[in-house]
Amino acid sequence: xxxxxxxxxxxxxxxxxxxxxxxxxxxxxxxxxRENPVLVxxxxxxxxxxxxxxxxxxxxxxLATTFVLVGSGLFVxxxxxxxxxxxxxxxxxxxxxxxxxxxxxxxxxxxxxISKALGPFIxxxxxxxxxxxxxxxxxxxxxxxxxVADGLGMGxxxxxxxxxxxxxxxxxxxxxxxxxxxxxxxxxxWVFMMMPPGGFLALGIALLTLAFIQGRLKARRARxxxxxx
Amino acid sequence: MTGGHQHVHxxxxxxxxxxxxxxxxxxxxxxxxxxxxxxxxxxxxITLPTIQRYAGAKIEGAVREVLxxxxxxxxxxxxxxxxxxxxxxDADKRELTKAFVGRDESGKRTGVAxxxxxxxxxxxxxxxxxxxxxTGAITGIKVLDQKETPGLGDKIELDTSFLGQFATRIAPVSxxxxxxxxxxxxxxxxxxxxxxxxxxxRIVNGAIAKWRPLVQxxxxxxxx
Numbered sequence: 406x407x408x409x410x411x412x413x414x415x416x417x418x419x420x421x422x423x424x425x426x427x428x429x430x431x432x433x434x435x436x437x438x439r440e441n442p443v444l445v446x447x448x449x450x451x452x453x454x455x456x457x458x459x460x461x462x463x464x465x466x467x468l469a470t471t472f473v474l475v476g477s478g479l480f481v482x483x484x485x486x487x488x489x490x491x492x493x494x495x496x497x498x499x500x501x502x503x504x505x506x507x508x509x510x511x512x513x514x515x516x517x518x519i520s521k522a523l524g525p526f527i528x529x530x531x532x533x534x535x536x537x538x539x540x541x542x543x544x545x546x547x548x549x550x551x552x553v554a555d556g557l558g559m560g561x562x563x564x565x566x567x568x569x570x571x572x573x574x575x576x577x578x579x580x581x582x583x584x585x586x587x588x589x590x591x592x593x594x595w596v597f598m599m600m601p602p603g604g605f606l607a608l609g610i611a612l613l614t615l616a617f618i619q620g621r622l623k624a625r626r627a628r629x630x631x632x633x634x
Numbered sequence: 635m636t637g638g639h640q641h642v643h644x645x646x647x648x649x650x651x652x653x654x655x656x657x658x659x660x661x662x663x664x665x666x667x668x669x670x671x672x673x674x675x676x677x678x679x680i681t682l683p684t685i686q687r688y689a690g691a692k693i694e695g696a697v698r699e700v701l702x703x704x705x706x707x708x709x710x711x712x713x714x715x716x717x718x719x720x721x722x723x724d725a726d727k728r729e730l731t732k733a734f735v736g737r738d739e740s741g742k743r744t745g746v747a748x749x750x751x752x753x754x755x756x757x758x759x760x761x762x763x764x765x766x767x768x769t770g771a772i773t774g775i776k777v778l779d780q781k782e783t784p785g786l787g788d789k790i791e792l793d794t795s796f797l798g799q800f801a802t803r804i805a806p807v808s809x810x811x812x813x814x815x816x817x818x819x820x821x822x823x824x825x826x827x828x829x830x831x832x833x834x835x836r837i838v839n840g841a842i843a844k845w846r847p848l849v850q851x852x853x854x855x856x857x858x
Binding site: 510511513 | 662663666667673674677678681684685688779781783784785786
Protein backbone atom coordinates (compact mmCIF):
# COMPACT_ATOMS: atom_id res chain seq x y z
CA UNK A 406 0.00 0.00 0.00
CA UNK A 407 2.68 2.45 1.00
CA UNK A 408 4.51 1.72 -2.22
CA UNK A 409 1.58 3.07 -4.19
CA UNK A 410 1.17 6.18 -2.09
CA UNK A 411 4.82 7.12 -1.93
CA UNK A 412 5.85 9.78 -4.43
CA UNK A 413 8.64 8.82 -6.77
CA UNK A 414 11.95 9.55 -5.06
CA UNK A 415 13.61 12.72 -6.18
CA UNK A 416 10.68 13.87 -8.37
CA UNK A 417 9.55 17.16 -6.86
CA UNK A 418 7.10 17.92 -9.67
CA UNK A 419 5.73 14.41 -9.92
CA UNK A 420 2.04 14.50 -10.87
CA UNK A 421 0.10 11.28 -10.32
CA UNK A 422 -1.37 9.98 -13.55
CA UNK A 423 0.66 12.31 -15.76
CA UNK A 424 0.76 11.21 -19.39
CA UNK A 425 4.03 9.59 -20.50
CA UNK A 426 6.45 11.87 -22.30
CA UNK A 427 5.78 12.30 -26.00
CA UNK A 428 6.40 14.81 -28.75
CA UNK A 429 3.82 17.51 -29.43
CA UNK A 430 3.19 15.93 -32.82
CA UNK A 431 2.53 12.52 -31.25
CA UNK A 432 0.14 14.14 -28.75
CA UNK A 433 -1.85 15.59 -31.61
CA UNK A 434 -1.84 12.57 -33.87
CA UNK A 435 -3.05 10.33 -31.04
CA UNK A 436 -6.42 12.14 -30.85
CA UNK A 437 -7.03 11.83 -34.55
CA UNK A 438 -6.21 8.15 -34.80
CA ARG A 439 -5.42 5.70 -32.01
CA GLU A 440 -7.46 7.52 -29.35
CA ASN A 441 -10.13 9.05 -31.57
CA PRO A 442 -12.75 10.47 -29.20
CA VAL A 443 -15.80 9.14 -31.05
CA LEU A 444 -14.65 5.95 -32.74
CA VAL A 445 -12.30 4.69 -30.02
CA UNK A 446 -13.03 6.46 -26.72
CA UNK A 447 -16.81 6.73 -27.27
CA UNK A 448 -16.89 10.20 -25.74
CA UNK A 449 -19.24 12.96 -26.83
CA UNK A 450 -21.90 10.59 -28.12
CA UNK A 451 -24.73 13.11 -27.54
CA UNK A 452 -23.62 15.63 -30.20
CA UNK A 453 -22.47 12.72 -32.37
CA UNK A 454 -26.03 11.43 -32.56
CA UNK A 455 -27.82 14.76 -32.46
CA UNK A 456 -26.19 17.01 -35.04
CA UNK A 457 -24.72 14.66 -37.65
CA UNK A 458 -27.72 14.78 -39.99
CA UNK A 459 -26.13 17.37 -42.29
CA UNK A 460 -22.45 17.69 -43.18
CA UNK A 461 -22.40 21.44 -42.50
CA UNK A 462 -23.76 20.82 -38.98
CA UNK A 463 -21.25 18.05 -38.26
CA UNK A 464 -18.29 20.15 -39.39
CA UNK A 465 -19.48 23.21 -37.44
CA UNK A 466 -20.05 21.16 -34.30
CA UNK A 467 -16.60 19.57 -34.66
CA LEU A 468 -14.84 22.90 -35.15
CA ALA A 469 -16.72 24.54 -32.26
CA THR A 470 -15.70 21.64 -30.01
CA THR A 471 -12.10 21.91 -31.25
CA PHE A 472 -12.07 25.61 -30.35
CA VAL A 473 -13.31 24.81 -26.84
CA LEU A 474 -10.88 21.89 -26.43
CA VAL A 475 -7.87 23.97 -27.44
CA GLY A 476 -8.90 27.04 -25.43
CA SER A 477 -9.82 25.18 -22.26
CA GLY A 478 -6.76 22.90 -22.56
CA LEU A 479 -4.46 25.93 -22.78
CA PHE A 480 -6.00 27.71 -19.81
CA VAL A 481 -6.31 24.62 -17.63
CA UNK A 482 -2.65 23.84 -18.33
CA UNK A 483 -1.41 27.40 -17.68
CA UNK A 484 -3.24 27.67 -14.36
CA UNK A 485 -2.85 24.03 -13.29
CA UNK A 486 -0.45 24.89 -10.46
CA UNK A 487 -2.67 27.68 -9.08
CA UNK A 488 -5.92 25.74 -9.08
CA UNK A 489 -6.36 24.05 -5.71
CA UNK A 490 -7.12 20.36 -5.91
CA UNK A 491 -10.45 20.74 -4.05
CA UNK A 492 -11.94 23.17 -6.57
CA UNK A 493 -10.36 21.88 -9.75
CA UNK A 494 -13.51 20.43 -11.34
CA UNK A 495 -15.42 23.66 -10.68
CA UNK A 496 -12.57 25.66 -12.19
CA UNK A 497 -12.30 23.43 -15.26
CA UNK A 498 -16.03 23.65 -15.87
CA UNK A 499 -15.86 27.43 -15.50
CA UNK A 500 -13.06 27.61 -18.09
CA UNK A 501 -14.89 25.23 -20.43
CA UNK A 502 -18.19 27.11 -20.05
CA UNK A 503 -16.45 30.39 -20.88
CA UNK A 504 -15.04 29.03 -24.12
CA UNK A 505 -18.36 27.41 -25.03
CA UNK A 506 -20.12 30.75 -24.59
CA UNK A 507 -17.50 32.43 -26.76
CA UNK A 508 -17.89 29.74 -29.43
CA UNK A 509 -21.68 30.15 -29.32
CA UNK A 510 -21.51 33.94 -29.71
CA UNK A 511 -18.87 33.85 -32.45
CA UNK A 512 -20.81 31.22 -34.41
CA UNK A 513 -24.04 33.25 -34.10
CA UNK A 514 -22.21 36.33 -35.40
CA UNK A 515 -20.49 34.59 -38.31
CA UNK A 516 -22.72 31.72 -39.49
CA UNK A 517 -26.26 32.50 -38.26
CA UNK A 518 -27.87 29.69 -40.27
CA ILE A 519 -25.59 27.00 -38.85
CA SER A 520 -25.91 28.52 -35.40
CA LYS A 521 -29.69 28.24 -35.72
CA ALA A 522 -29.51 24.66 -37.01
CA LEU A 523 -27.30 23.55 -34.12
CA GLY A 524 -29.63 25.30 -31.67
CA PRO A 525 -29.02 24.21 -28.09
CA PHE A 526 -26.24 21.76 -28.95
CA ILE A 527 -23.46 24.37 -28.94
CA UNK A 528 -24.18 25.46 -25.33
CA UNK A 529 -24.42 21.76 -24.48
CA UNK A 530 -20.73 21.29 -25.36
CA UNK A 531 -20.22 22.26 -21.69
CA UNK A 532 -21.71 18.90 -20.74
CA UNK A 533 -19.67 16.96 -23.30
CA UNK A 534 -17.60 14.55 -21.22
CA UNK A 535 -14.78 14.85 -23.77
CA UNK A 536 -14.00 18.38 -22.53
CA UNK A 537 -13.80 17.64 -18.81
CA UNK A 538 -12.13 14.32 -19.59
CA UNK A 539 -9.23 15.94 -21.45
CA UNK A 540 -8.93 18.76 -18.91
CA UNK A 541 -8.73 16.38 -15.95
CA UNK A 542 -6.69 13.58 -17.48
CA UNK A 543 -4.32 15.53 -19.72
CA UNK A 544 -4.27 19.34 -19.65
CA UNK A 545 -4.10 19.51 -15.85
CA UNK A 546 -0.98 17.35 -15.85
CA UNK A 547 1.15 18.72 -18.69
CA UNK A 548 2.55 21.96 -20.05
CA UNK A 549 0.57 24.29 -22.32
CA UNK A 550 2.19 23.15 -25.58
CA UNK A 551 1.26 19.51 -25.08
CA UNK A 552 -2.19 20.45 -23.76
CA VAL A 553 -2.92 22.52 -26.88
CA ALA A 554 -1.60 19.73 -29.12
CA ASP A 555 -3.83 17.23 -27.34
CA GLY A 556 -6.86 19.52 -27.60
CA LEU A 557 -6.20 20.14 -31.27
CA GLY A 558 -5.76 16.42 -31.98
CA MET A 559 -8.86 15.40 -30.04
CA GLY A 560 -10.83 18.22 -31.69
CA UNK A 561 -9.73 17.28 -35.18
CA UNK A 562 -10.41 13.61 -34.47
CA UNK A 563 -13.88 14.59 -33.27
CA UNK A 564 -14.44 16.80 -36.32
CA UNK A 565 -13.24 14.03 -38.64
CA UNK A 566 -15.58 11.44 -37.10
CA UNK A 567 -18.57 13.79 -37.12
CA UNK A 568 -17.86 14.79 -40.73
CA UNK A 569 -17.72 11.15 -41.87
CA UNK A 570 -20.97 10.28 -40.09
CA UNK A 571 -22.81 13.38 -41.22
CA UNK A 572 -21.63 13.00 -44.82
CA UNK A 573 -22.98 9.44 -44.86
CA UNK A 574 -26.29 10.53 -43.34
CA UNK A 575 -26.72 13.54 -45.61
CA UNK A 576 -25.92 11.57 -48.78
CA UNK A 577 -28.39 8.80 -47.95
CA UNK A 578 -30.96 10.83 -46.05
CA UNK A 579 -31.24 13.84 -48.30
CA UNK A 580 -29.30 12.92 -51.46
CA UNK A 581 -27.09 15.96 -51.06
CA UNK A 582 -23.68 17.00 -49.71
CA UNK A 583 -23.15 20.41 -48.09
CA UNK A 584 -26.65 21.16 -49.37
CA UNK A 585 -25.74 20.48 -53.01
CA UNK A 586 -27.95 17.94 -54.71
CA UNK A 587 -25.87 15.00 -55.95
CA UNK A 588 -28.29 12.33 -57.17
CA UNK A 589 -30.79 14.40 -59.12
CA UNK A 590 -34.57 14.40 -58.75
CA UNK A 591 -35.08 10.63 -59.13
CA UNK A 592 -33.39 9.73 -55.86
CA UNK A 593 -35.81 8.88 -53.07
CA UNK A 594 -34.06 10.01 -49.85
CA TRP A 595 -33.87 7.62 -46.93
CA VAL A 596 -35.66 9.89 -44.48
CA PHE A 597 -34.76 7.35 -41.80
CA MET A 598 -31.10 8.39 -41.97
CA MET A 599 -31.99 11.99 -41.06
CA MET A 600 -33.78 10.88 -37.90
CA PRO A 601 -32.14 9.77 -34.63
CA PRO A 602 -32.04 6.01 -35.46
CA GLY A 603 -30.06 6.90 -38.58
CA GLY A 604 -27.34 8.25 -36.32
CA PHE A 605 -27.01 4.91 -34.55
CA LEU A 606 -26.96 3.06 -37.88
CA ALA A 607 -24.28 5.38 -39.29
CA LEU A 608 -22.16 5.01 -36.15
CA GLY A 609 -22.57 1.23 -36.31
CA ILE A 610 -21.46 1.18 -39.94
CA ALA A 611 -18.44 3.38 -39.12
CA LEU A 612 -17.38 1.17 -36.20
CA LEU A 613 -17.85 -1.99 -38.22
CA THR A 614 -15.71 -0.59 -41.03
CA LEU A 615 -13.04 0.46 -38.53
CA ALA A 616 -13.04 -2.96 -36.85
CA PHE A 617 -12.78 -4.65 -40.25
CA ILE A 618 -9.80 -2.53 -41.26
CA GLN A 619 -8.11 -3.08 -37.90
CA GLY A 620 -8.67 -6.83 -38.19
CA ARG A 621 -7.10 -6.90 -41.65
CA LEU A 622 -4.10 -4.88 -40.47
CA LYS A 623 -3.61 -7.15 -37.48
CA ALA A 624 -3.77 -10.27 -39.64
CA ARG A 625 -1.26 -8.74 -42.03
CA ARG A 626 1.15 -7.87 -39.22
CA ALA A 627 0.81 -11.40 -37.84
CA ARG A 628 1.58 -12.86 -41.27
CA UNK A 629 4.63 -10.63 -41.66
CA UNK A 630 5.85 -11.55 -38.16
CA UNK A 631 5.37 -15.25 -38.93
CA UNK A 632 7.24 -14.84 -42.20
CA UNK A 633 10.14 -13.09 -40.48
CA UNK A 634 10.48 -15.72 -37.75
CA MET B 635 -4.06 6.72 -9.87
CA THR B 636 -4.23 9.79 -7.64
CA GLY B 637 -1.42 8.78 -5.30
CA GLY B 638 -1.91 11.19 -2.40
CA HIS B 639 -5.68 10.82 -2.19
CA GLN B 640 -6.32 7.17 -1.65
CA HIS B 641 -7.42 6.10 1.77
CA VAL B 642 -7.29 2.75 3.44
CA HIS B 643 -10.45 0.71 3.10
CA UNK B 644 -12.80 1.16 6.07
CA UNK B 645 -10.79 3.88 7.76
CA UNK B 646 -12.12 7.47 7.82
CA UNK B 647 -10.57 9.75 5.23
CA UNK B 648 -7.42 11.20 6.68
CA UNK B 649 -6.93 14.86 5.83
CA UNK B 650 -4.21 15.23 3.24
CA UNK B 651 -1.05 16.96 4.30
CA UNK B 652 -1.49 19.90 1.94
CA UNK B 653 -5.15 20.78 2.69
CA UNK B 654 -5.74 24.14 1.08
CA UNK B 655 -7.10 26.95 3.29
CA UNK B 656 -10.67 27.96 2.51
CA UNK B 657 -9.84 31.54 1.62
CA UNK B 658 -7.52 30.28 -1.08
CA UNK B 659 -10.27 28.17 -2.62
CA UNK B 660 -12.65 31.12 -2.55
CA UNK B 661 -10.02 33.40 -4.03
CA UNK B 662 -9.31 30.93 -6.85
CA UNK B 663 -12.97 30.68 -7.79
CA UNK B 664 -13.61 34.41 -7.39
CA UNK B 665 -10.70 35.39 -9.63
CA UNK B 666 -11.53 32.71 -12.20
CA UNK B 667 -15.21 33.72 -12.17
CA UNK B 668 -14.42 37.40 -12.58
CA UNK B 669 -12.00 36.74 -15.46
CA UNK B 670 -14.47 34.43 -17.20
CA UNK B 671 -17.30 36.92 -16.74
CA UNK B 672 -15.23 39.76 -18.12
CA UNK B 673 -14.25 37.73 -21.19
CA UNK B 674 -17.80 36.62 -21.93
CA UNK B 675 -19.20 40.15 -21.55
CA UNK B 676 -16.50 41.58 -23.83
CA UNK B 677 -17.17 39.10 -26.61
CA UNK B 678 -20.94 39.50 -26.11
CA UNK B 679 -20.65 43.24 -26.65
CA ILE B 680 -18.47 42.79 -29.72
CA THR B 681 -20.78 40.24 -31.36
CA LEU B 682 -24.14 41.70 -30.29
CA PRO B 683 -24.52 44.29 -33.12
CA THR B 684 -23.80 41.63 -35.77
CA ILE B 685 -26.22 39.15 -34.23
CA GLN B 686 -28.94 41.81 -33.99
CA ARG B 687 -28.31 42.89 -37.57
CA TYR B 688 -28.85 39.30 -38.77
CA ALA B 689 -32.05 39.03 -36.75
CA GLY B 690 -33.28 42.36 -38.14
CA ALA B 691 -32.44 41.39 -41.73
CA LYS B 692 -34.30 38.11 -41.27
CA ILE B 693 -37.44 39.89 -40.04
CA GLU B 694 -37.22 42.47 -42.85
CA GLY B 695 -36.91 39.77 -45.49
CA ALA B 696 -39.89 37.95 -44.00
CA VAL B 697 -42.02 41.13 -43.96
CA ARG B 698 -41.22 41.73 -47.65
CA GLU B 699 -42.18 38.17 -48.45
CA VAL B 700 -45.49 37.85 -46.59
CA LEU B 701 -46.73 41.33 -47.56
CA UNK B 702 -45.80 40.79 -51.24
CA UNK B 703 -43.04 43.41 -51.46
CA UNK B 704 -44.72 46.52 -50.04
CA UNK B 705 -43.35 49.92 -51.09
CA UNK B 706 -42.69 50.69 -47.42
CA UNK B 707 -43.93 49.67 -44.02
CA UNK B 708 -44.60 51.26 -40.64
CA UNK B 709 -43.97 49.56 -37.33
CA UNK B 710 -46.61 49.49 -34.61
CA UNK B 711 -45.83 48.43 -31.06
CA UNK B 712 -48.03 46.45 -28.70
CA UNK B 713 -48.19 48.30 -25.38
CA UNK B 714 -50.78 47.38 -22.71
CA UNK B 715 -52.76 45.22 -25.17
CA UNK B 716 -53.17 48.10 -27.62
CA UNK B 717 -51.23 49.03 -30.75
CA UNK B 718 -49.44 52.33 -30.86
CA UNK B 719 -47.06 53.95 -33.33
CA UNK B 720 -45.15 55.73 -30.57
CA UNK B 721 -44.29 53.55 -27.58
CA UNK B 722 -43.39 55.16 -24.24
CA UNK B 723 -39.87 56.54 -24.26
CA ASP B 724 -38.72 54.32 -21.42
CA ALA B 725 -39.67 51.09 -23.27
CA ASP B 726 -37.02 49.20 -25.21
CA LYS B 727 -38.37 49.05 -28.77
CA ARG B 728 -36.48 45.85 -29.49
CA GLU B 729 -38.26 44.06 -26.65
CA LEU B 730 -41.80 45.08 -27.64
CA THR B 731 -44.09 42.93 -29.76
CA LYS B 732 -44.45 44.54 -33.17
CA ALA B 733 -46.86 44.65 -36.09
CA PHE B 734 -45.59 45.71 -39.50
CA VAL B 735 -48.08 47.68 -41.62
CA GLY B 736 -47.23 47.40 -45.31
CA ARG B 737 -48.24 50.20 -47.69
CA ASP B 738 -48.15 50.64 -51.47
CA GLU B 739 -46.81 53.75 -53.26
CA SER B 740 -49.93 55.79 -52.54
CA GLY B 741 -49.71 54.97 -48.83
CA LYS B 742 -52.69 52.63 -48.91
CA ARG B 743 -52.46 49.70 -46.51
CA THR B 744 -51.78 46.38 -48.25
CA GLY B 745 -51.59 44.18 -45.17
CA VAL B 746 -50.28 43.69 -41.67
CA ALA B 747 -47.48 41.28 -40.78
CA UNK B 748 -46.98 39.89 -37.29
CA UNK B 749 -44.68 37.33 -35.69
CA UNK B 750 -46.45 34.57 -33.82
CA UNK B 751 -45.62 31.23 -32.33
CA UNK B 752 -47.25 28.06 -31.07
CA UNK B 753 -46.60 24.39 -30.43
CA UNK B 754 -45.69 22.26 -33.42
CA UNK B 755 -45.23 18.49 -33.42
CA UNK B 756 -42.59 18.54 -30.70
CA UNK B 757 -41.29 22.10 -30.33
CA UNK B 758 -42.50 25.66 -30.48
CA UNK B 759 -42.51 26.99 -34.03
CA UNK B 760 -42.38 30.62 -35.00
CA UNK B 761 -44.23 31.99 -38.01
CA UNK B 762 -44.74 35.36 -39.64
CA UNK B 763 -48.28 35.89 -40.82
CA UNK B 764 -49.35 38.62 -43.26
CA UNK B 765 -53.05 39.41 -43.51
CA UNK B 766 -55.54 42.09 -44.44
CA UNK B 767 -57.34 43.13 -41.22
CA UNK B 768 -60.52 44.31 -42.93
CA THR B 769 -61.33 40.96 -44.56
CA GLY B 770 -59.12 38.44 -42.78
CA ALA B 771 -57.56 37.51 -46.13
CA ILE B 772 -54.08 36.06 -45.75
CA THR B 773 -51.39 37.71 -47.87
CA GLY B 774 -48.65 35.22 -47.06
CA ILE B 775 -46.98 33.24 -44.30
CA LYS B 776 -43.39 32.34 -43.63
CA VAL B 777 -41.82 29.91 -41.18
CA LEU B 778 -39.20 31.76 -39.13
CA ASP B 779 -38.18 28.94 -36.83
CA GLN B 780 -39.21 25.30 -36.52
CA LYS B 781 -37.74 22.11 -35.12
CA GLU B 782 -40.11 19.61 -36.73
CA THR B 783 -38.93 16.12 -37.66
CA PRO B 784 -36.29 16.38 -40.41
CA GLY B 785 -37.56 14.85 -43.64
CA LEU B 786 -41.21 14.79 -42.50
CA GLY B 787 -42.53 17.70 -40.45
CA ASP B 788 -39.94 20.14 -41.75
CA LYS B 789 -41.75 20.05 -45.12
CA ILE B 790 -43.96 22.80 -43.71
CA GLU B 791 -40.96 25.08 -44.25
CA LEU B 792 -39.37 23.41 -47.30
CA ASP B 793 -42.51 22.54 -49.32
CA THR B 794 -43.32 25.94 -50.81
CA SER B 795 -46.57 24.74 -52.38
CA PHE B 796 -47.99 24.15 -48.89
CA LEU B 797 -47.20 27.63 -47.62
CA GLY B 798 -48.18 29.12 -50.98
CA GLN B 799 -51.78 27.96 -50.56
CA PHE B 800 -52.31 30.32 -47.66
CA ALA B 801 -51.76 33.43 -49.78
CA THR B 802 -55.15 32.99 -51.46
CA ARG B 803 -57.15 31.96 -48.41
CA ILE B 804 -59.34 33.80 -45.91
CA ALA B 805 -59.00 33.09 -42.19
CA PRO B 806 -60.03 31.01 -40.40
CA VAL B 807 -58.66 28.27 -42.64
CA SER B 808 -59.22 24.55 -42.23
CA UNK B 809 -57.04 21.65 -43.35
CA UNK B 810 -58.14 18.89 -45.75
CA UNK B 811 -56.26 15.68 -46.33
CA UNK B 812 -55.44 14.06 -49.64
CA UNK B 813 -57.27 16.43 -51.98
CA UNK B 814 -56.61 20.00 -53.06
CA UNK B 815 -58.04 22.55 -50.63
CA UNK B 816 -60.90 24.55 -52.09
CA UNK B 817 -60.92 28.34 -51.77
CA UNK B 818 -61.77 30.40 -49.89
CA UNK B 819 -60.72 28.65 -46.67
CA UNK B 820 -59.40 25.13 -47.25
CA UNK B 821 -55.73 24.21 -47.26
CA UNK B 822 -54.36 20.80 -48.23
CA UNK B 823 -52.18 19.31 -45.50
CA UNK B 824 -48.86 17.67 -46.40
CA UNK B 825 -48.75 13.88 -46.57
CA UNK B 826 -46.40 12.68 -43.83
CA UNK B 827 -46.60 16.02 -42.07
CA UNK B 828 -50.28 16.18 -41.13
CA UNK B 829 -49.69 17.15 -37.51
CA UNK B 830 -47.18 19.85 -38.43
CA UNK B 831 -49.51 21.17 -41.16
CA UNK B 832 -52.40 21.32 -38.71
CA UNK B 833 -50.15 23.09 -36.21
CA UNK B 834 -49.37 25.76 -38.82
CA UNK B 835 -53.07 26.20 -39.58
CA ARG B 836 -53.91 26.45 -35.89
CA ILE B 837 -51.17 29.02 -35.24
CA VAL B 838 -52.20 31.13 -38.27
CA ASN B 839 -55.87 31.08 -37.27
CA GLY B 840 -55.04 31.93 -33.67
CA ALA B 841 -52.76 34.79 -34.68
CA ILE B 842 -55.29 36.38 -37.01
CA ALA B 843 -58.09 35.98 -34.46
CA LYS B 844 -55.91 37.76 -31.93
CA TRP B 845 -54.50 40.50 -34.14
CA ARG B 846 -57.52 41.48 -36.28
CA PRO B 847 -59.36 43.16 -33.35
CA LEU B 848 -56.14 44.83 -32.25
CA VAL B 849 -55.55 46.39 -35.66
CA GLN B 850 -59.23 47.32 -35.99
CA UNK B 851 -59.14 48.97 -32.57
CA UNK B 852 -56.08 50.91 -33.66
CA UNK B 853 -57.86 51.97 -36.88
CA UNK B 854 -60.90 53.09 -34.88
CA UNK B 855 -58.71 55.12 -32.58
CA UNK B 856 -57.79 57.46 -35.43
CA UNK B 857 -55.40 55.87 -37.86
CA UNK B 858 -52.90 57.98 -39.72
